[in-house]
Amino acid sequence: MNLDAGNGRLFTVDPLTSASFGGRISFAGTSPLDSAVCALESSPALLVQAFYGTGGLLHLPGLDDIHTEPGLLTRLSRLFGPEVENYEQTLTEQKKIHPEFPEILQITNMPPSCQMPPAQPDPPLTPAGGLPVSFPQRRGWHTDQSFRRPPPDISLFYAVLPSPPGQGQTLYADAASAYDALSVDLKSTVEGLQGIHAIPGIGRAEYAVKAGETPKPLLPHQRPQRQPVVRTHPVTGRRSLYLCEAGQMDWIDGPFVGMEPGPEGDGAALLYELMMHMTQPEFTYVHEWSQGDLLIWDNRNLLHCATWYDAQNHQRLMWRTTTRGNPGELYSGEDRSWLPEDDARPMAGLDSD
Numbered sequence: 090m091n092l093d094a095g096n097g098r099l100f101t102v103d104p105l106t107s108a109s110f111g112g113r114i115s116f117a118g119t120s121p122l123d124s125a126v127c128a129l130e131s132s133p134a135l136l137v138q139a140f141y142g143t144g145g146l147l148h149l150p151g152l153d154d155i156h157t158e159p160g161l162l163t164r165l166s167r168l169f170g171p172e173v174e175n176y177e178q179t180l181t182e183q184k185k186i187h188p189e190f191p192e193i194l195q196i197t198n199m200p201p202s203c204q205m206p207p208a209q210p211d212p213p214l215t216p217a218g219g220l221p222v223s224f225p226q227r228r229g230w231h232t233d234q235s236f237r238r239p240p241p242d243i244s245l246f247y248a249v250l251p252s253p254p255g256q257g258q259t260l261y262a263d264a265a266s267a268y269d270a271l272s273v274d275l276k277s278t279v280e281g282l283q284g285i286h287a288i289p290g291i292g293r294a295e296y297a298v299k300a301g302e303t304p305k306p307l308l309p310h311q312r313p314q315r316q317p318v319v320r321t322h323p324v325t326g327r328r329s330l331y332l333c334e335a336g337q338m339d340w341i342d343g344p345f346v347g348m349e350p351g352p353e354g355d356g357a358a359l360l361y362e363l364m365m366h367m368t369q370p371e372f373t374y375v376h377e378w379s380q381g382d383l384l385i386w387d388n389r390n391l392l393h394c395a396t397w398y399d400a401q402n403h404q405r406l407m408w409r410t411t412t413r414g415n416p417g418e419l420y421s422g423e424d425r426s427w428l429p430e431d432d433a434r435p436m437a438g439l440d441s442d
Contacts, residue, residue: 099128102139102147108374110144110263122154126164133168140169141324145243145387146261146374153381155408156249162383162410163192169243169385170412180237180288180311180427180435187408196407198400206257206405211397220396222260222373224334224364230262230394231333233411235286237427238314239420243412245385250406251378257398257405261374265329265390267367268319275366278359279318284332285343287313291439295335295352304341308437310429313339315346318363322389323417329390334364367392389416 098117105111114136116125129136140147155161166173176186176194184201187193195202207229212221221227233244251257271279287293288311292304320331338344338360340352348356376384386393398405427435 099125099132099135100139102143104143105146105148105374108146108261108263109266109371111146111148111261111374112139112143114139114147114149122152122161123158126161129168130164136165136168140243140385140387144263144265145390147385148376149383149385150379151381152247152383155247155383156381159187159190159193159408162245162247162408163190165383166192166243166245166410166412169245171414172412174241174411174413176411178428178435180234180439182436182440192410194409194411196409197405199404199406206252206400207395207397209397219370220258220260220375222262222368222370222375222394224368225361227260227368227394228334229336230260230364230368230392231337232331232388232392235316235331235333235337235388236288236314237425238316239413239416239423239425240316241388241411241413242415243385243387245383245410245412247384247408248378248380248382249408250404251380251382252398252405253403254377256396256403257378258396259376259378259384260394260396261376261386262368262392262394263372263374263390264331264367264392265322265325265327267369267372268328268330270372271330271366275363279330279363282318282348283315283346284318284360285313285339285346286316286333286337287339288439289336293339293341294337295340295357298340299352305439307439308429308433310427310433310435311439313342314426317419318345320389320419321417322387323415325390327390330363330367331389332360332363333392334360368394 100114100116102112173192175191177191212226234241292302321328342350344360345356
């Protein structure tokens with residue numbers, strides 16, 4: 090597919106070679122990225138059309154200019170939503186926020202963030218030599234900040250300094266195609282069902298409940314939020330599953346409303362069944378990062394998952410932005426659940442040392 094801004098081809102879109110969804114963007118010519126961004130800003134529907142046409146996942150390689158001009162990332166982000174979030178006003182630790190651009194979250198093992206990757210051992214490679222993707226062998230599947238109402242729309246993830254080759258991949262799962270492939274009985278089971286989503290690290294995750302941890306006291310804006318297990322996309326109209334695995338669901342009162350709670354309950358069994366279905370290889374994509382890569386994905390119909398890298402011997406720095414403002418009619422007119430009612434900081438009492 091070739092798309093232009095009125096003066097010749099601006100970029101082409103090719104399918105990702107190892108997935109049933111997603112596309113790879115190649116810009117025409119060798120002009121600085123600023124010129125391409127200006128052209129996209131003058132015709133914003135071009136990139137957005139490509140995004141939704143590929144199922145909500147785009148890979149834009151070779152955008153090295155963003156490293157020295159972070160504002161380019163926020164400008165690209167504004168093409169995808171009415172608001173690019175200011176992380177200082179969300180449930181995010183201050184040490185993880187870019188010092189000059191509060192719209193940029195820094196995901197890195199470098200100070201002051203010191204965010205470590207999933208621990209070894211990673212699941213062993215498949216017999217064919219591939220990276221295991223399926224839950225529960227692969228843990229950590231989630232959609233960004235699902236513990237908020239309304240939840241965010243789209244994330245942009247940029248590799249300033251990626252991990253070494255063969256490490257630190259990001260996995261994606263197509264929750265819309267997974268929903269389409271559900272059995273009639275499972276579709277009936279999840280229709281109208283609500284999941285209870287919780288901030289990680291507050292003592293309500295599956296592992297914390299099993300370990301007998303005392304859950305942290307929460308301010309009203311930090312409490313778990315209910316989300317529909319099946320969402321209808323506000324742009325494409327497709328239905329998709331919307332849930333996370335063990336670390337971002339509430340395993341004290343959930344994971345599902347109206348089902349037996351806790352790690353041994355009926356809700357847990359259903360969550361495992363759905364997650365195993367959603368993360369089958371035919372619904373997933375494995376991205377191997379290169380410096381200057383930008384990935385854009387739709388949190389409304391995709392899950393993603395981080396993998397291990399050797400953080401003891403290699404530095405890694407990734408930047409993320411998030412757009413919000415079009416979650417669908419279900420959330421119409423809702424106040425933002427994550428905003429404090431008083432002058433409290435959003436993360437008051439939850440910051441790590």
